[in-house]
Amino acid sequence: KAGVTQTPRYLIKTRGQQVTLSCSPISGHRSVSWYQQTPGQGLQFLFEYFSETQRNKGNFPGRFSGRQFSNSRSEMNVSTLELGDSALYLCASSFSGELFFGEGSRLTVL
Amino acid sequence: KQEVTQIPAALSVPEGENLVLNCSFTDSAIYNLQWFRQDPGKGLTSLLLIQSSQREQTSGRLNASLDKSSGRSTLYIAASQPGDSATYLCAVQSEKLVFGKGTKLTVNP
Numbered sequence: 420k421a422g423v424t425q426t427p428r429y430l431i432k433t434r435g436q437q438v439t440l441s442c443s444p445i446s447g448h449r450s451v452s453w454y455q456q457t458p459g460q461g462l463q464f465l466f467e468y469f470s471e472t473q474r475n476k477g478n479f480p481g482r483f484s485g486r487q488f489s490n491s492r493s494e495m496n497v498s499t500l501e502l503g504d505s506a507l508y509l510c511a512s513s514f515s516g517e518l519f520f521g522e523g524s525r526l527t528v529l
Numbered sequence: 530k531q532e533v534t535q536i537p538a539a540l541s542v543p544e545g546e547n548l549v550l551n552c553s554f555t556d557s558a559i560y561n562l563q564w565f566r567q568d569p570g571k572g573l574t575s576l577l578l579i580q581s582s583q584r585e586q587t588s589g590r591l592n593a594s595l596d597k598s599s600g601r602s603t604l605y606i607a608a609s610q611p612g613d614s615a616t617y618l619c620a621v622q623s624e625k626l627v628f629g630k631g632t633k634l635t636v637n638p
């Protein structure tokens with residue numbers, strides 16, 4: 420069974436640009452959640468989707484958004500990038516409360 | 530607001546030693562608690578999930594306990610090996626999933 424797949428794995432952007440990250444969950448998992456990991460703040464919850472509906476949202480500005488498609492694949496978008504958005508972005512799919520993470524997308528903002 | 534604390538932040542032990550990692554949380558109204566390991570630059574690997582109604586879970590050399598009333602969980606690693614070197618994170622699921630900052634474990638050969 421394939422695990423959680425995140426693309427791209429690495430990307431470099433400049434301030435003011437926008438970025439879209441993709442996450443394909445484990446087959447059969449309908450819940451997808453996103454996290455930002457930085458050395459200073461650790462892992463912080465961004466949002467969670469279930470059956471194409473946002474079920475929960477963390478304390479991030481509106482520049483951070485996401486969506487989920489009918490096949491459970493999810494995307495997150497960050498607009499007007501800032502230097503502080505440089506981080507590892509992790510996606511997880513879950514089944515019965517247990518989370519399974521992808522390898523992450525490492526974003527560097529210059 | 531749920532807060533999760535992991536102590537110690539870093540731990541270095543010789544191979545073969547048994548060790549305990551600690552996780553504490555401020556709000557006992559949780560659905561579950563999950564332990565993960567993270568290798569440098571990688572995603573998180575699920576180790577053990579404890580539902581709120583459970584007291585402990587075991588997988589191989591790992592044993593995790595949960596005491597909701599005191600807001601504590603421990604991860605016990607028996608007979609540690611160099612391959613156990615990683616950062617160990619606990620995450621508490623209440624209204625939202627909240628992670629601790631992790632314990633960086635180094636097992637020396």
